[in-house]
Amino acid sequence: MASFVRVMVVVARWPREALCRSRDRAGTIEGAHPACDSARVLDWNDFRYFLAIARAGSLAAAAREMGVEHTTVGRRLSALESELGARLFLRGPDGLTATEAGRGILTLAQDIAERFEAIERRVSGADDRIEGTVRVSISEAISGYFVQQFTALRAQHPGLDVQISSGNQSADLMRGEADLALRAREVTEPDLLARKVSSAGWSLYAGCDYVARRGVPAAPEDLRGHDVIGFDDSLSNTPGGTWLAAHAGGANVILRGNSIIAAINAAICGVGICAVPCFLGEKEPRLRRLTPRVVGARDIFLVVHPDLARVARVRAVMDFLVDLFARDASLWSGAEPGPASSG
Secondary structure, three states, X not given: OOOOOOOEEEEEOOOOOOOEEEEOOOOOEEEEEOOHHHEXXXXXXXXXXXXXXXXXXXXHHHHHHHOOOHHHHHHHHHHHHHHHOOOOXXXXXXXXXXOHHHXXXXXXHHHHHHHHHHHXXXXXXXXXXXXXXXXXXXXXXXXXXXXXXXXXXXXXXXXXXXXXXXXXXXXXXXXXXXXXXXXXXXXXXOOOEEEEEEEEEEEEEEEHHHHHHHOOOOEOOEOOOXXXXXXXXXXXXXXXXXXXXXXXXXXXXXXXXXXXXXXXXXXXXXXXXXXXXXXXXXXXXXXXXXXXXOOEEXXXXXXXXXXXXXOHHHHHHHHHHHHHXXXXXXXXXXXXXXXXXXX
């Protein structure tokens, strides 16, 4: 079935009087304008049915061409004739024949159709090219990892311009604040498309200097006597935040913050023990993982507006992210401590 572009064409019917004049209280002319209640609104789709009838020569043949019932074609033709106030086709032994009025608008309608088809091709062609801007919303903690990886994406698609917006506040995709988002929470907006791409495991880490100075806790559940880097209320419901709330009794909470990256930097400096995502801890050689256990996990979702899901440049970034998560699945899950955590 042919695709339709919904376009309303406004045609002003000028009255016989060329101008409708109004006067102010002093009797002077304020201006001239056509009668506002004489405007006609024409649906461009009715003209597409008109063109199909002109090509096919009958309602039934036009209906087959457009993939609809012949009654639909007849109804749309009647609506157009009524709106124009003119008969466009006459029924004869050989089918439908355009009237003088029909022949008069045929060329104009064909010109408009060609222009709309050119617009559709232009838009479709632009969407099929893997080039242009794609805006990705990523949390602060994840952004560093992906910034390092996007060099490979750029090599695959030099025409892409990936813009990353990082922060702990999620971009509103329904309002167009970003094209894609990676979220570490359930997606509640019913009109968005979401796909789970990973589960990010969390574990306990400390700087090598801290471990040399204070040792390793006897058990991850027992942090008594150790210095701990905590989180404020904004991150209290993260896997690390909930673990520390349950098991940091008797520990010295040296500082609290609203940034996972800040907690990692504090741990690197020897401030204390932190509970952070494994994909970050395993990549930092100055940190030591204190337990092979994963103390918590959070699912990661790739989110997109459905109108953008099939746009080639957006799809290219989506496919890249999905492949990246699959490649580094063990790193993200935290199931296998890396070399940086062995010593």
